[in-house]
Amino acid sequence: MLSYRYRPSAAKTSTSTSSKKRSAGVDFVAPRLRKLRSGSSSLDLPLATIEKTPGKVYAFGTGDCAQLGLGESVLSRKKPANLAVLNDKNIVDIAAGGLHNMALTQDGKLWSWGVNDQRTLGRSGDEFTPLPVEGLDDVKVVKVGCSDSLTVALTDDGHVYTWGTFRSAEGILGHSKEKEVQELPTVVPNLQKIVDIATGTDHVLALTSSGQVYSWGNGQQMQLGRRIVARRMLNGLTPESVGAKGMVRVGAGSYHSFAIDKDGKANAWGLNTYGQCGDENPKAENIPSVAPIEALEEERFVDIQGGEHHTIALTKDGKVYGFGRSDSHQLGLGYTETPGSEDPASHKKAIRKPTVIPGLPAIQEISVGGNHTLALSKEGDVYAWGFGEMLACGNGEEKDVETPLKLKGQQIENCRVVKVAAGGQHSIILAVPAE
Template sequence: MTPWKKASSTASKTTKHRSDEDQITPPKKRVVKVKVIEHLPLARIASQPGRVYVFGTGDCAQLGLGEDMTVRKKPANLAALNDQHIVDIAAGGMHNMALTKEGKLWSWGVNDQRTLGRSGDEYTPHPVEGLDDIKVVKVACSDSLTVALTDLGHVYTWGTIRSAEGILGFSKETEVQALPTRVVGLKDIVDIATGTDHVLALDSTGSIYSWGNGQQMQLGRKILSRRMLNGLTPESVGAKDMARVGAGSYHSFAIDKDGKASAWGLNTYGQCGLDDAKVENIPAVAPIKALKNEHIVDIQGGEHHSIALTEDGRLFGFGRSDSHQLGLGYTELPGTEDSTSHKKAIRTPTLIADLPPIESISVGGNHTLALTRDGDVYAWGFGEMLACGNGVEEDVEKPLKLHGQQIEGAKVIKIAAGGQHSVILAVKP
């Protein structure tokens, strides 16, 4: 997930993309059979629809409740989507996507860099344009880019990529892409993930491709500062036999078919799981040794913290902790003091205690949501923007069960944590 920042509007450049027929034909190579990895989390659209609820701060249209409703302390129903058969949700830094049972997308939130994939009102949900004959099965939101995975294994993106200096671009030819466009060169994709300004895509053979901004090594390859636009083209990170991808704002994750997790990218707070304050960046895919005895099924990051989910429903947190992003009840390991940084961190993956078995996680910029197998939600972390849904503008030190009059008696089926807001999908009996 991504930290929040409102970017200035920028007009997009138009360009003509080269077709497959225009590409130079490479010399013939020896054909090598690649074994498709078994038990991959092949993206399939969910069948159970629910109602969307939002909470947190929405002064930049994140809540979708209209221009006059900019704060919700507790979950509030997004009534505009009640008849749309929503089966999945995604939250970016300041925009959101809702996926229908039919594979269509609705969007709302900041549209400065065309992240909504449409024109019109930002404060209420409307359909994404240009996907009429396309069925989306998964969607992910970065800070200024949206990524959609189709049932045919194709990837569509729109918006732009930013760097520390400002807009980097959508591609070498296009600065801002207004409507969904297919990513050339990617096929048979089964999973996607986004950081603040980078994207990961996993194909059916277990290979991972990355593109975007590589200033913090989050792409798993070296990008020269004078050739930063090269990062906008998807390239393999060199990993094999992987079964899932995940991302933090400036770091990346992969899980292999045996449940072993790896990471690369920014590690200033130990958010890559490497307990070495001297290693600020991990340039290539590296196993998280501290989790080698755990079977990991999901791993995601926020701005500078990370959460890992095990097969048996336990959570491990590591990284920055000054706003209780890890939900441990403390900001440093007892008896230790991190003198290498003015910000507190827990660099060793540490079990988050006193939680029931967890089904799924969503990590926002500086807060986290966890969905239990019984359909309850726990939240913790930075609370000033009310993104934890507890109604108090204070940090939440330990996982706190989400309550609210509008979701009383409901079973939550999906969660999405954004920059300063959160979105859930729930079903009432």
Template sequence: MVALQRKRKADDSKNGTTKKIKSLTNPSVVLHSYSKLPDINEIPKRKTTPLDIFVWGTGSMCELGLGPSAKNKEVKRPRLNPYLTEEHLNGTKIVDFAVGGMHTLALDGKNRIWTWGTNDSSVLGRDTTKVKEVLKDADAESSDDEDGDLNEAESTPNLVENFKLEKDLKIVQLAATDNLSALLLSNGEVYAWGCFRCNEGLLGFLRSEIKIQQTPKKIHELRNIVQLAGGKDHLLALDSKGIVYAWGNGQQFQLGRRILERHRYRTLEPQQFGLYNIKYISSGDFHCFAIDHDDNVYAWGLNQYGQCAMTGANGELEDGSVLTKPTLIPTLSKKNIIEIAAGEHHTLALTKDGDVFAWGRYDMKEVGISSDKLPESTFKDQHGKPRSVPTPTKLEFNSKQEIKMKAIGVGSHHSFSVTEDGFVYAWGFSETYAPGLGPILEDVETPTRIVNTATKFEDIYMIGAGGQFSVSGGVKIEDEDKAEERIEKYEELED
């Protein structure tokens, strides 16, 4: 995800499987015995629910996929993307999507991938250079580049090129970083394209041989993969044996191991780093999480805002502090967490019971906790202003009645939670309109329900976000009485 600048204006422990996996702490032993290890994770089934796709935020880099018109650069509330309707997709709809820093991948019901957004690193998997250049009127009153139209090929969703699958293979997951795109197939294979970047600039795609990969390329080091998780410029992969792999930029220890400069290109090849018996993985920009089959949660990577839910022995936080390797997080373990979503410096977790916990950076209101309800562990700067909340804190969505959630999503500095009946609550950095709450001048401190015409009768299923924009997918509620009852319920709670 892209950092923002403010503008001026299955548990097998009973049969001994868990014990066996845990005992294999030597990486060389695990790799040598790989074929003998039991499968403890299953490759997911492809998603099939047809979704209406909504986009909003700032799309100056073509992020919204609403076409080249300059008027579509800022969308303050969710808007249906007309290029992703059943009519434009020839009788099908989008069933899944993944959001990167400035681009989006979407999977349709015919097993095809549509992409849009900035294509500087070839993340769209197609050529966007052969478009008619739109010249600005030199005599126009404004000379601001933002007044010009967008690149038509980047701002309009289109299909990934030169990628065909065997009929029996299905795409079961998409993943996106700032500069790379990836997909997981039903046979456990992974394909990727684009590149990784680091503090010094371009890092590359594969060793020193490929700097930027133009089209989907198979990652041969990976097999039996069941899940992918993308950060800013790194990827995690989990396999059927419960082993985690990482590759890309590791300068903030997001690869779970120390990277020596002389071996920097080796980071472009997936490697395991000592995590076994894992059932779920997730990643923020520079920090990562894994949950094992005993419901223990581990974190690693950048932690200067407590985004890993860990502080020093005396509760201290320091700029640039990191967890250099996967570290057990007691405050997150044994809570039945089923989903973790992380941004640049903050994190959300969703439990099986529908509760949402938040922690990390506070100054852009990313964590959704009001200033009068901050926990005692809140870290304050030298002026006494809240800087971060390192302790996972349960969020309150309504003071009258507890509201349960079914999905969460985050951008770099803004956050979302989706209720069980499909309404979206948003909060955080608002100057780019990414929360979808309209032209709000101040950052949104606490979860606020998105109210707009486009999604009024939509049951939102999933949501994601990048640096300054957001995407959601939902299903229209056809029963008008049920839709009205849902609206009335929330209006009464908010009176």
């Protein structure tokens, strides 16, 4: 995912969203699931969200809004830098939002850092240093997602907790119909048996154990899969089904949404101005409800995520596709328009046809930031590409990365990366000692 709200006081900024993500019988194996138990309940939760071996967290990119977690004096890092305060916390997963981050411990607790303007950290105290999220003492978190001004946590018994607020083009929309800003984690009512979550800039998706997808938040770009009347925008803050069945994973871009079905087929809905929903028709500016991505129907996918206006999709066999906006090389293809294209919308620098990104080894995990992407290989190497002015690609230079570039750094020389998380202007990774 995904998001880009910037503080007005930030020294550097890029595009800001506050101004104004079939065939039966095919031998596809759904993303592996791990059975977790809590009391008498038992739910299938994505294995990919849980790392067995605790690791160390590293950050790089721009940190003038506290998003690096390296202290108030560190405003940027060109290469991965260790967050020493988390080294003994047994961190097994990470998540990055526009300007804040979460780290998940082995025993299901959260540590947060970054901008706390709308209480996205779920705690009070220093923004520049990781500190424990409050109010989750009696639950075990197994997955966490960061949107723009909201944080979402999934527990081992299938409940969802949220805190912070949603925003719309007009400003703060609210956390719920009853609460404008939620300061501490609170359970989302009427949602249960949830096995996966995904966050866009200002919307959330939740997948049930029966394969249904629920959405809530801001629906101005049809990212909720249902029409929200302007005078009743608060209705979008209540989770409702998008009508999809048989899904096994959800994903999100800033203003568009995804779901993968049990046969590995990718579906999308929401904003499509650059073809980021996989619909190549330049007149299809929005996809109002769940629709299959026909250009990808021959492939089987295990993950699909979006940035502000682009999309990255990962196949079962480790190939990576890109489509959507490309003016900052968000797609890693080495060009910003399809060569020879006569697409009338080509002036928008978009590659609407889903295209395999060359130059990558077999990939096991992706994370899509606002305008950059991190891809983790099965060997534990990280590849980055896209918008580079904020140093979020870790290449050490303030320029765009046109094609996938292997991440290097003195502090990770003898490490194997196990998790990646791309934010709005920064990136974080989780690494363990190389074997």
